[in-house]
Amino acid sequence: MRSIRYIGAILALLVVFLQEANAGEETDTGLKNRQVDVNEIVFGHIGDSYEWHITDIGATPVAIPLPVIVKSNRTGWHIFLSSRFEEENGEYKGLYIAKEGEYKGKIVEKDANGREVKPLDISITKNVAGLFINSTILVILVLGCARWYRRHPVEKEAPKGIVGMMEACILSINEDVIRGCIGKDYRRYSPYLLTAFFFILVNNLMGLIPFFPGGANITGNIAITLVLAVCTFLAVNIWGNKEYWKEILWPDVPWWLKVPFPMMPVIELFGIFTKPFALMIRLFANMMAGHAAILSLISIIFITANMGPLINGSMGLVAVVFGIFMTALELLVAFIQAYVFTMLSAVFIGLSRQEAHGGKEIR
Amino acid sequence: MSLLIPDSGLLFWMVIVFGIVFVILAKYGFPMITGMVDERKQYIDQSLLAAREANEQLANIKSDSEAILAKAHEEQARILKEAVATRERILKEAKTQAQVEGQKLLDEAKRQIRAEKDSAVSDIRRQVAVLSVDIAEKVLRKNLDDEKKQMEMIDRLLDELTVSKH
Numbered sequence: 292m293r294s295i296r297y298i299g300a301i302l303a304l305l306v307v308f309l310q311e312a313n314a315g316e317e318t319d320t321g322l323k324n325r326q327v328d329v330n331e332i333v334f335g336h337i338g339d340s341y342e343w344h345i346t347d348i349g350a351t352p353v354a355i356p357l358p359v360i361v362k363s364n365r366t367g368w369h370i371f372l373s374s375r376f377e378e379e380n381g382e383y384k385g386l387y388i389a390k391e392g393e394y395k396g397k398i399v400e401k402d403a404n405g406r407e408v409k410p411l412d413i414s415i416t417k418n419v420a421g422l423f424i425n426s427t428i429l430v431i432l433v434l435g436c437a438r439w440y441r442r443h444p445v446e447k448e449a450p451k452g453i454v455g456m457m458e459a460c461i462l463s464i465n466e467d468v469i470r471g472c473i474g475k476d477y478r479r480y481s482p483y484l485l486t487a488f489f490f491i492l493v494n495n496l497m498g499l500i501p502f503f504p505g506g507a508n509i510t511g512n513i514a515i516t517l518v519l520a521v522c523t524f525l526a527v528n529i530w531g532n533k534e535y536w537k538e539i540l541w542p543d544v545p546w547w548l549k550v551p552f553p554m555m556p557v558i559e560l561f562g563i564f565t566k567p568f569a570l571m572i573r574l575f576a577n578m579m580a581g582h583a584a585i586l587s588l589i590s591i592i593f594i595t596a597n598m599g600p601l602i603n604g605s606m607g608l609v610a611v612v613f614g615i616f617m618t619a620l621e622l623l624v625a626f627i628q629a630y631v632f633t634m635l636s637a638v639f640i641g642l643s644r645q646e647a648h649g650g651k652e653i654r
Numbered sequence: 655m656s657l658l659i660p661d662s663g664l665l666f667w668m669v670i671v672f673g674i675v676f677v678i679l680a681k682y683g684f685p686m687i688t689g690m691v692d693e694r695k696q697y698i699d700q701s702l703l704a705a706r707e708a709n710e711q712l713a714n715i716k717s718d719s720e721a722i723l724a725k726a727h728e729e730q731a732r733i734l735k736e737a738v739a740t741r742e743r744i745l746k747e748a749k750t751q752a753q754v755e756g757q758k759l760l761d762e763a764k765r766q767i768r769a770e771k772d773s774a775v776s777d778i779r780r781q782v783a784v785l786s787v788d789i790a791e792k793v794l795r796k797n798l799d800d801e802k803k804q805m806e807m808i809d810r811l812l813d814e815l816t817v818s819k820h
Contacts, residue, residue, distance in 0.1 A: 339661060395656065412663045419667040426675045433683035440690040446697050461687055481688065482680035490675060514660035518668045522676075579657065 327593045333586045337508045337579055338396065339416045341373040341388065345503055355503070357420055361386060362411040363400055373414075386410070421497065421507025422515070429493045432457065464488050464633060472637035473644060480640050483526055487519055488633040495578060495625030499618060510628070511578035513571065520571035523636040528563065531643035539563065566639050570632060577628050581621040588614045 335344075343355040356374035363369060366384060375383045389399045392407060398414065399407045415423075432453075439454045450458055469484050470477045494515070497505040509515055539559040541549065548555045591610040595603045 334657075338657070339664065397661075413666050414663055415667075416663065418664050419671075422664075422667060422671050426671050430675060430678055430683075433679050433687070437683050437686040440686055445690060445693045449694065458687065458691065461684065462691060465684075465688055482684045483676065485684045486676045486679045489679075490672065512661075512664060513658055514664040515668050517660050518665065518672055522672070 327590065327596070329587065329590045329594060332590055332593075333583050336506075336586050337511060337582050339418045339512070340396070341376075341398070341414060341416055343417050343420060343503065343507075357415050357417065359386075359398065359414040360412075361398055361414065364402065364408065364410060365400070417507050418509055418512055418515075421505075421509050422494075424504055425494045425497045425509065426490070428497070429489055432493075433489065436461075460489075461485060464630075468630070468634050469637050472634060473641040476644065477637075479530070480526060480637070483522065484633050484637055484640075487522070487636060488629050491519070491574065491629035491632055492626060495629060496622075498578065498582065499621055499625060508579065508582050510574055511580075511582050513575045516571040516575040519574070519632065520567040523570060523639060524564075524567040526636070527566075527639045527643045530640075532645075534645060535643040566635075570635055574628055574632050577624060581617070581624055585614060585617045585621065588617060 341359055342357055345353045345355065347353065356372040359369070359371055359373050359375075361369045363384075363386065369384055369386065371383060376388060381387055385400050386398050387400075389395050389397055389407060394407060394409050397409060398412055399409055402408045436450075436454045436457045439450055443450070449455070464485060465481050469481045473480055491510055494509040498508055498510060500506055539562075540556050542555050542559060544555050588610050592603070592607045595606040598606075
């Protein structure tokens with residue numbers, strides 16, 4: 292009861308503060324008529340960028356510049372900080388960030404005919420930097436646990452605290468999900484599946500932190516989920532046993548479904564690719580949508596900024612309440628998506644390892 | 655639609671980063687942790703087994719000691735019974751022996767007494783005979799001074815004898 296009252300008081304203060312800020316903004320003619328481009332805000336945060344934008348103080352953006360690594364078709368390799376673009380008025384050695392067109396937001400250059408082309412670009416963008424940070428956190432976390440086990444003999448004590456929590460998580464995934472779905476030779480796959488689970492979980496959770504070390508929308512980027520899905524695809528198909536390929540190429544269905552025209556084999560072959568594709572899209576869409584929903588809710592405050600203090604205040608309150616709800620929901624989704632990805636990967640792997648079911652053929 | 659097209663740069667870095675993370679964690683991370691947990695599980699299983707065995711042994715020891723105790727009790731009872739029997743037997747033997755001995759003594763005493771009595775009787779007889787002869791001598795010496803009296807005396811004596819004989 293008490294905590295609810297506290298939250299109420301904080302929200303009320305927030306409304307008052309917003310109204311004050313609003314009132315202050317009225318006098319600032321420069322900002323008054325600026326339209327809030329929600330699309331820009333949301334997709335700017337969801338997408339990738341060459342600098343890690345933190346906030347704006349007045350009109351000056353505060354951002355961490357990140358290294359750009361580009362191989363131009365004409366001038367070879369270039370490695371420089373993204374802040375160079377601002378210093379050099381948006382163009383550095385013929386390279387610039389496209390404002391519109393096919394490569395909007397990407398570094399492009401002009402070829403001999405004056406057309407915009409995209410050079411080979413392996414810059415450390417916001418997502419790549421976030422990927423580095425999160426991977427480092429993950430490696431430290433897991434190796435820290437492993438180190439604890441090396442230091443403490445098995446017969447002396449069981450872990451407590453963070454190591455204990457990690458152990459509980461690892462065990463529940465390993466025993467319930469991986470062993471449950473794959474079966475007897477689950478040990479071969481458990482390192483990959485555990486890595487995938489914790490990789491997704493850490494990146495999901497870090498994406499929910501709104502400021503610097505987190506906030507990058509990594510698992511909501513299709514390149515990331517594509518790589519994860521390809522890994523699962525390889526794990527399923529490289530080590531798939533004879534029974535698995537037989538089920539695909541010569542399934543137990545009435546003969547006319549496969550002899551004149553191999554309908555079932557075609558469908559099954561198609562299924563090989565749709566399964567990881569679904570994994571890829573599911574994780575990407577869920578995480579991206581979550582980020583977009585939170586950002587849109589917060590944007591309501593800025594959209595209503597010009598509509599007077601009452602509307603702005605009440606909508607701000609609504610936005611904050613829904614923002615809290617969405618963030619809490621996203622915490623849940625961060626775990627669920629990591630869990631679902633791991634579980635479905637384990638199920639697909641398990642299907643590729645199953646033994647022949649003897650005798651119950653349908654003719 | 656740019657969201658749905660994977661960016662080549664990010665793809666490149668993701669493959670490298672995920673590959674490195676996977677190799678590190680698959681080599682030094684998760685197998686270590688799961689292996690240690692398995693080891694602990696085994697250790698716990700072993701401990702449980704050892705505890706069960708120890709318990710069984712303890713129970714065995716208990717039943718063994720109980721058996722030994724019961725056997726000792728039995729032995730004690732047997733010894734006591736034997737002791738009682740021995741005592742009874744000794745007592746009985748002693749009694750019979752004492753009886754026999756007593757009888758023997760009694761018989762001896764009786765025999766001696768009889769012998770004593772016999773000798774005493776014969777002694778008395780002799781004394782009586784001597785005394786009666788002496789008395790008779792004295793009486794005869796005094797009364798048989800005259801003839802008449804002597805005859806009377808003889809007659810009476812004869813009468814008495816004959817009367818007593820009839």
